[in-house]
Amino acid sequence: MGTISSAFSLMSQALDADQAALNIVANNVANANTTGYTEETATWSENQPIRIDGVSYGAGATETGATSLRDSVLEARLDQQQQLASASSSRLTALDSIQALFTPDSGSSTSTAGDISTDITSFFSSLSKLEASPTNVSDRQAVLAAAKTLAGDISSAASSLNTQKTSLDEEAAGTTSQVNSLTSAIAQLNQQIQSSSPTSDAGTLEDQRDEDVSKLSQLVGINQVTTENNGLSITTTSGQLLVSEGTSYQLTTGTVDGVTDFFVGNTNITSQLATGGGSLGGYLTARDVDIPNTLSSLDQLAYSLSTAVNTQNNAGTDLDGDNGNAGDIFSASTQVAGSAAAMSVVMTDPNHIAAAGSGDGTGDSSNATAMADLANQSIVNGETPTNFYSNFVSALGSTVSGVETENTAQSASVTQLQTQISSLSGVNLNDEASSMTTLERSYQAASQVFSMLNTIMASALNLGDQTTVA
C-alpha cells in the first residue's frame, strides 16, 4: 500500500536505526578506557520492502542489536603468552634475589655470602701462612678466624635461601584465594551468559568473563574449552578441571614435607602447576627447583670442604702433641643435605690445629702444608673448592640470564598481541588485512636485521673468516 505514511515510516525507521547505532558508538566511546571492554558494532536487518503502485521500494533497515568485536583466537593466544610471561617474571624476581645473595658487596665492611669465594681463598692462605710458623699462636688464631668467616658466610647464605623459600611458599599459597575467587566468578558468569545469550555474544558479560580469564591465566597456566550455549570450561594445562560451565572447583592447600602443596579434590597438582605457567608456576619453580638446586650446591661445598679439612687435621699432630686425634675444625655433617645451614667452626683452642705431620714434632708443618694444598685438590665433586664455587655462581648467572631472555621475549610477544587486538577492535576485513601487512612487514624487516647482524657478529667472532653478505 503506497501512502505518504509509509514513506514517513521508512524515514522514521531509518532515523531510529541511526540513533540506535549512534548509541552503540557512544557506548564504545564512553568505555574506551574501560579495561577489558570489547568494542561493539551495530547489527542491522533489512525491513520488508514497501510496494507503491506495484513498485517495490526498499524499506530501510532496523538496528537489531550489538555484537562485540571479539577475537577469541587472538585473545586465547594473548592469555597463553601472558601466562608464560607471568611465570618467567615471578621466577626472575626470585632468581634475582638469589643471585644478589652471591654478589660481592664492595661497599660493605662485614663479610656476607657474596664473599664466599674470597673466604675460601683467605682460609687456605691462612693455612699457608701457618706453614712458615707452625707454633705461632696468632697465626693459628688467624686460621680459626678465617674458618669462622667462611662457615658463617656459607651458613648465612643457606639461611637466607631458606627464608626466600618460605617467602615464596607464602606467596604461592596466597595465590590460591585469588584463583578461587576468579574461578567462582567465571562459573557465575557462565551461568548468566548461558541463560541470557546462549546463541549470541553476551557483550559486557563476556567482557567480564574474558577479563577474569585473563587475570586467571596470569596466576596459573590454563586451557579454555568453549562449550555449548556460549559456556566455557577451564582446566589447568595438565587437564585438571577448574571450571565446568556453571561449576567451579576450588584449589586447596596442604603442607607436605614442610612446604605448601596444591590440590583439586584429593589430587595433588603442585608439580603440574609448577610447569604450567602463570605467576604461581614461577613461584613454584623458584621454590621447588631453583632454590633447592642452589642449596644443594652450597651443601656440597660445605660438606666436602669440612670433611676434607677435618680428615686432614685428624691426620696430623697438634701443638699439645695429640697425634691423629686433634679433633675437627668444622662441625662434622653425616650427610650432604643441610650441611651448609649447619656449617660452623667447632674448634675453640687454636693449639688443636694439627700443623705437624703424624709422629713428627710439634714444630713440624707438613700437615699444615697438606691442609693448604687442599685448595688445589679436586675435593668438591671433582673440582677444587674455588672452581666449584665459581662454576656454581656462573651456572646461577646463566639460569638468570636465560629466564631474563625468555621474559623479555614473552613480554614483547604480549605487546605485539595487544597492539594487534587494539588495531583490530574497529574491525573490518580491510583493517585486518592492513594489520596483517604491518605484522608481516615488521617480521620480514626484523628477519633481515637479524640475519645481517648475525652475519656481522659471526664475521667479527670468526676474526674475519666471513665478511659481507653477497
Added chain:
Amino acid sequence: MERMGERRRQPQMKELVVEASRALARLDADRLEELALSCQALNRALPPASPEDGRALVAEARDAAGEMAVFARVLEATRANISVMNRLRELRAGRVEYGGQPGVRCFRTESGHGDN
C-alpha cells in the same frame, strides 16, 4: 674542525639489537626497515679498516650476544603470532571452521617460547 657527520655518535651493535627488538615488539615496520638499511650499510663497511677497529668490532659482537638471543626469541614469538593471525584471518574469511562448535579454544602452553 669536526664536521657534523663525524660528531654523530656511532651506535653500538648492542644498541641496534635492543632497538630492533623493541621496534619488533611495537610492530614498528618503518623503523625496522630503516634498521635493515643501516645493517646493510654496516655490513658493506666490513672488514674493519684497522686492527683496532677489528678488535672493537669483536668486543661489540661479544657484548651484544645476550641481546641477540632476546631478539631471536622475539622473532620466534612474532612468527608464532603471525601464524595465529593467519588462522584468525582464515576464520574470518570463512575458509576454516573454528570456534563455531564447542572445542578447545586455547592451545597448550608452549615449552617456554612461541612456536606453534
